[in-house]
Amino acid sequence: MSLLRRAVLGAGLAACLAPLAAAPALAQTQLTIQHPLPLASHYGDGATAFKQTLERLTNNRHRVNIQRNDNEREMVESVQIGTIDCTITSTGPVGNFVPAVRNVDVPFLFRDYAHARGALDSEIGQSILGQFNARGLVGVIWLENGFRHLTNSRREVNLPADMRGLKVRTMENQVHMRAFSTLGALPTPMAFSELVPALQQGTVDGQENPIPVIVANNLNQVQRFLTLTSHVYSPALLICNPGTLGRLNAADRAAFLEAARAAQAANRARVAADDASGVEELRRRGMTVVTTVDTAAFQAALAPAFAEYERSLDGALLRRIRDWRPAQ
Numbered sequence: 001m002s003l004l005r006r007a008v009l010g011a012g013l014a015a016c017l018a019p020l021a022a023a024p025a026l027a028q029t030q031l032t033i034q035h036p037l038p039l040a041s042h043y044g045d046g047a048t049a050f051k052q053t054l055e056r057l058t059n060n061r062h063r064v065n066i067q068r069n070d071n072e073r074e075m076v077e078s079v080q081i082g083t084i085d086c087t088i089t090s091t092g093p094v095g096n097f098v099p100a101v102r103n104v105d106v107p108f109l110f111r112d113y114a115h116a117r118g119a120l121d122s123e124i125g126q127s128i129l130g131q132f133n134a135r136g137l138v139g140v141i142w143l144e145n146g147f148r149h150l151t152n153s154r155r156e157v158n159l160p161a162d163m164r165g166l167k168v169r170t171m172e173n174q175v176h177m178r179a180f181s182t183l184g185a186l187p188t189p190m191a192f193s194e195l196v197p198a199l200q201q202g203t204v205d206g207q208e209n210p211i212p213v214i215v216a217n218n219l220n221q222v223q224r225f226l227t228l229t230s231h232v233y234s235p236a237l238l239i240c241n242p243g244t245l246g247r248l249n250a251a252d253r254a255a256f257l258e259a260a261r262a263a264q265a266a267n268r269a270r271v272a273a274d275d276a277s278g279v280e281e282l283r284r285r286g287m288t289v290v291t292t293v294d295t296a297a298f299q300a301a302l303a304p305a306f307a308e309y310e311r312s313l314d315g316a317l318l319r320r321i322r323d324w325r326p327a328q
């Protein structure tokens with residue numbers, strides 16, 4: 001059995017399923033999964049792969065209804081109370097439900113995509129998923145939002161000093177808010193659903209998101225400057241309601257896990273594709289793009305925030321993540 005299968009079954013899926021008796025095998029269900037982006041996006045590709053795989057493997061006994069809801073905190077609350085079965089969401093607001101998740105939102109923690117995917121799929125990431133059960137949630141599998149970059153409507157940002165005084169929308173995420181205030185920006189937390197109106201009305205000057213999100217939502221229409229800061233890797237998650245999984249028999253649980261892995265593969269493939277083509281596309285749409293960023297200067301400017309993260313988050317876990325290397 002693969003590490004992921006054993007870890008996910010051990011840490012997440014099985015931990016909440018074991019006490020629940022298997023349901024009759026023939027019931028047909030309609031699972032509702034919500035995510036915050038257009039269907040033509042890295043989350044949409046993941047949701048579609050999940051739907052197609054689960055329906056195929058269960059001969060349509062379990063149908064999947066994909067819906068859009070651009071308020072991630074609201075979706076996690078809905079999964080927790082059971083009004084929807086699952087959500088695909090960034091980790092943005094999730095640390096408010098499962099505090100351990102805040103550790104993976106630390107700026108410049110992950111070196112690159114291989115590091116992020118490897119560490120999150122390893123026992124390190126699975127140990128975080130295992131902490132969802134105590135919060136009335138199942139962290140099924142790590143997905144991906146991508147490395148986040150800064151956009152704004154006021155000026156080119158080349159150095160940390162250029163951030164001073166910028167009103168930057170952040171997710172409802174204390175780790176990110178601390179980073180932007182340390183850089184001298186004015187972090188303004190809000191749900192994704194409020195972002196475009198806030199940019200249009202000038203309530204905020206800028207925001208930060210991965211290329212796939214910027215492209216899929218045409219943020220170039222309300223933002224002029226893009227700086228490729230890669231300041232934080234933004235994980236995403238497939239989170240489900242424990243009851244949803246508890247109603248599946250053993251065969252359908254295995255199909256569910258297979259569908260989750262298909263979602264992860266499709267989601268990560270689309271992030272890679274959007275990252276490869278998205279910057280040129282945003283230039284074509286008229287954005288001014290700063291590509292050479294003095295990352296060391298941003299990391300140095302964030303030193304006070306890093307010191308606070310060591311105190312307020314799980315320093316040992318952060319070190320394990322930083323030290324993770326692929327098996328030779």
Ligand code: EAX
Nearest residue numbers: 036089090092171192209
């Ligand atoms: O998960 O709120 C955000 O900026 C997220 O990156 C977006 O909803 C995709």
